[in-house]
Structures are given as structure tokens and as C-alpha cells.
Amino acid sequence: MAANIFENRHVMARMRLYHSPGACSLAVHIALEEIGCEYEPAMLRVNQQENKRPEYLAVNPRGRVPALVIEDDKGERVLTEVLAILTYLAGQFPEKGLLPLEGEAFARSLEWMSWLGSAVHQTGARTIIRPSGFVDDEACQEKMREAGRLRVRASYEDMNARLAGRQWAVADQYSFVDSLLVVYYRWGLKVGMDVRNDFPEFTRVIDKALARPAVRRAIDQEGIAAEFGIEEGVT
């Protein structure tokens, strides 16, 4: 029989999540709150370059968040990349039903997460929020921002159309893909788009996600409730 992602399922002793407020790591933070398992949150601030400190580079030499430290009977290791961590957690806790793990619905989840992480994050939002990560020249950075704004708007139109009439992103049930969409919704607000009015289908799905206690806990813990226009601690 073909190998599957449940094969290495085992009892986890400890997990530690390195994350930064409102970064893509928020999706993993939400996922851990949804699962309701024990984990240790380790918050650092990317906007204060805490991810470049030697202590963190010893955990993740790429200097990016999220990083999930897993410690179990097989020892300690570090898993990075949002898509990989969310898929890993879903495989560890299949009974929670927080990510379809079979057939087309699984492929759809990967399709969403891969596209968000590449087209929308790295070649989209990142060119607006952190163009200095690509080029030093300030005139070039401004050109990158301009081009990025067009690309990001087009990707939000794409998301809005894909979510039209749907309960959730995949298979009409809440999944880690929706946790990840919460991150992108915030980034849309952060780069100055009128997301609420311009992308009503996206907003409808996110408003439902924001009503989930686990989503609110993660957002409150990161201190970013006001950025979504919601009050801390109120669900």
C-alpha cells in the first residue's frame, strides 16, 4: 500500500511555535488553538528583526517564521513552511477534521496554500511590505511596491471570486485553509486595500472565521484584534 501521512503518527511530547504577530505564522497559531493541544508559544517580532537574532537563527537558520519545534520519542527537530506545518498537524490530529486529507479536497487544500504562499505572499504582499528584502535601491523598491499593489489586488479579486457562494474555502467545512485566509485578509487591510467593501465574498468567509473562539484566541494573544476592526476578547 502507498505511504500516507498518518504512517508516522505518534504521541507528541512537546511542541513550541515560533511566531510573529500577524505574520503567516498566525495560521499555525490558529491551527494549534483549533486543535486544542498543548504547545508553547514563542513570540518574536519580525518588524523588530528579532528573527535575525542568533538565538532564533539557531532554531531556523532561514530566519523566517513560523518554525515548529517538535520534541517526542524520536528527539527534537524543527519543521518550517506554513503548508508543511499545517499538513503535518492535520496528519497528527486527523480526528479533529481540520484539513481534508484525502482525494481532491486534499489537493484543493494544497492548491490554495501553495498559491497563497507563492503568488500572493512572496511575489505579492512581500513586494509591498518588505521590498528591501529584494533590492537596496529605493527607486526600485518603489517600483516593486507599485507592481506589487496591482498583483495583490488581482489576487484578492481571484480569492473573492473563488469564495463566492461558498461556506468555506474547501469542501464546505472550516479548515486550516480558512485559518490561512485570515492572515491574508489582514495583509490586505495592512497594505491599504478597502477589503471589506471591495471583496465582500472574502469578507463574508472571514467574518465567520473571526467568530470562531480559537481564531479569536490566537488573534487576541498576538494583540492584533483592532486591526480586524474587532474588540479584544469579544466573540
Ligand SMILES: N[C@@H](CCC(=O)N[C@@H](CS)C(=O)NCC(=O)O)C(=O)O
Ligand atoms: N515560505 C515560508 C515563508 C515564511 C516567511 O516569509 N515568513 C515571514 C513572515 S510572514 C518572515 O519570517 N519574514 C521575516 C523576514 O523576511 O525577515 C512559509 O510558508 O513559512
